Amino acid sequence: MNQNNTLTFAFMDPPFESERTITFFRLLDSALDMGVNINVFAYEGAVALGFSRQQTHGNGMHKRDADEENHPLTKNWITSLRDKAERKKLNFEWINCGLCVDERGVMEAIQACSRGGPADFWRCAANSVNTLTIGTR
Amino acid sequence: MKILQVVQSAYRTLVEEQDDTIIWLCENLHCAGADISVLLTGNASFYAVQSKTQPGVRIGDWVQTQPADITRDLANLAEFNVPVYVIKEELAERGLLEKPLLPGVHLMDRRDLSGLYDFFDQVWQW
Numbered sequence: 609m610n611q612n613n614t615l616t617f618a619f620m621d622p623p624f625e626s627e628r629t630i631t632f633f634r635l636l637d638s639a640l641d642m643g644v645n646i647n648v649f650a651y652e653g654a655v656a657l658g659f660s661r662q663q664t665h666g667n668g669m670h671k672r673d674a675d676e677e678n679h680p681l682t683k684n685w686i687t688s689l690r691d692k693a694e695r696k697k698l699n700f701e702w703i704n705c706g707l708c709v710d711e712r713g714v715m716e717a718i719q720a721c722s723r724g725g726p727a728d729f730w731r732c733a734a735n736s737v738n739t740l741t742i743g744t745r
Numbered sequence: 746m747k748i749l750q751v752v753q754s755a756y757r758t759l760v761e762e763q764d765d766t767i768i769w770l771c772e773n774l775h776c777a778g779a780d781i782s783v784l785l786t787g788n789a790s791f792y793a794v795q796s797k798t799q800p801g802v803r804i805g806d807w808v809q810t811q812p813a814d815i816t817r818d819l820a821n822l823a824e825f826n827v828p829v830y831v832i833k834e835e836l837a838e839r840g841l842l843e844k845p846l847l848p849g850v851h852l853m854d855r856r857d858l859s860g861l862y863d864f865f866d867q868v869w870q871w
Contacts, residue, residue, distance in 0.1 A: 623761060630760040633804050640805075669772050669821065670764070670811070678810045680761050680802075688805030 614645040614699065616736040618729060620744040622653030623662070623682040632742055633685050640692050645699040647732035650721070652744065655704040657682040658721035659714040683718045690720040703728045748781045749865040750774075755788035759813040760802050765792070767871045768818045775825045782828040784861070785850070786835060792819065793831035794844035816847060823849025830861065 617636065621628050639646055650657055664679040666672060686702060693700035703724035709715055717723070733739040752767050759765060774781055785793050792815050801809035822829055827849075834855045836842045846852060853861065862868055 624758055627757055627759070629758070630802060634802070637804050667763075669769055669818075672811065676811070677763070679763065680807075680809060682761070684807055685804040688807040690805075692805040 612735075612737040613643060614647065614736045615639055616647040616649065616729070616732040616739040618649045618651055618739065618741040618743075619654045619657075620652045620742065622656045626744075628742060628745075629657070629682065633682070633689070635740070636689050637692070640689065640696060640698060640700075643696065643698065646689075646693065646701070647699075647736060648702045649724075649729040649732060650702065650704045650708075651729075652705070652708050653712070655708045655717075656712060656714045658686050658702065658704060658717045659683060660716045660718045686720050687718060701732065703732070705729075746780065746867065747865045748774075748779060749784055749862065749868045750781055751784045751786055751868060751870045752789045752792075753787040753871060755791055759799055759815075760809070762813070763809075763811050764813050764818055765789075765815060768792070768815070768822070771827065772818065772821050772825065775822070775827050782830065782865070783822060785829065785831045788839075790831050790835045790839060791841065793829070793836065793846050793850045794841050795847070796845075819847045819849065823847075832858065 619632050623629060636646055660683060662681045662683045664674050664677065664681060666674040667677050670677060690700045702721045704717055704721050706723045706725055709723065750767065750771050757766065771781055771783055795815045798814045799812040801812045819829060829850045830853050831850055832855050833842065833852050
């Protein structure tokens with residue numbers, strides 16, 4: 609039996625446009641539930657998932673202020689997954705593609721995200737039992 | 746200017762935005778003075794018969810407290826007297842024809858679609 613319990617994910621979609629984003633996060637959450645160490649390589653638009661300046665807002669059509677609306681922010685999901693991994697003593701490494709960050713000007717990432725590049729992606733993939741790539745469609 | 750908003754992509758980023766972003770946009774366009782109608786087509790046909798709020802999602806410790814409520818959003822359009830149409834054949838293809846339509850949703854035959862389009866100055870396909 610292969611004792612390697614690390615999975616690497618590469619993801620390309622930005623926050624707030626695609627239903628693939630929530631599916632991706634649910635996969636990460638489920639992987640942690642299964643006791644799996646996680647590496648994420650955020651590529652292209654996905655580097656905005658951890659942008660620290662994301663802010664909640666109220667919604668007049670929903671008749672709720674910002675607190676009541678409790679708008680989902682992907683940066684909070686990343687932090688929540690990192691905290692869950694720590695509690696379960698699992699590794700959770702999130703790498704933003706640095707060139708993609710520069711293109712988009714989203715340099716201010718939350719603490720749970722680090723800056724890297726394709727070489728880091730390869731390092732993660734080479735040390736994982738498998739790699740799931742979720743490209744933009 | 747009369748505009749028909751054609752909503753085809755269903756459940757697109759519903760979790761993150763806590764609504765369907767185009768339905769929400771339609772509500773706002775109406776409030777801004779636009780003369781709009783909405784056609785639910787393709788998989789968005791399901792919105793016409795949806796009766797439940799989306800289940801809240803949990804990511805790690807983060808728990809969603811205000812999941813999308815399509816029924817509420819379509820009720821808003823009905824309250825605004827914004828006509829909403831759905832095509833009978835598309836409901837039938839998905840096994841949804843027997844389900845009750847939400848208030849304010851009008852059932853139409855596919856053969857009447859070109860006539861509906863002719864009624865509008867612009868058609869915006871989402």
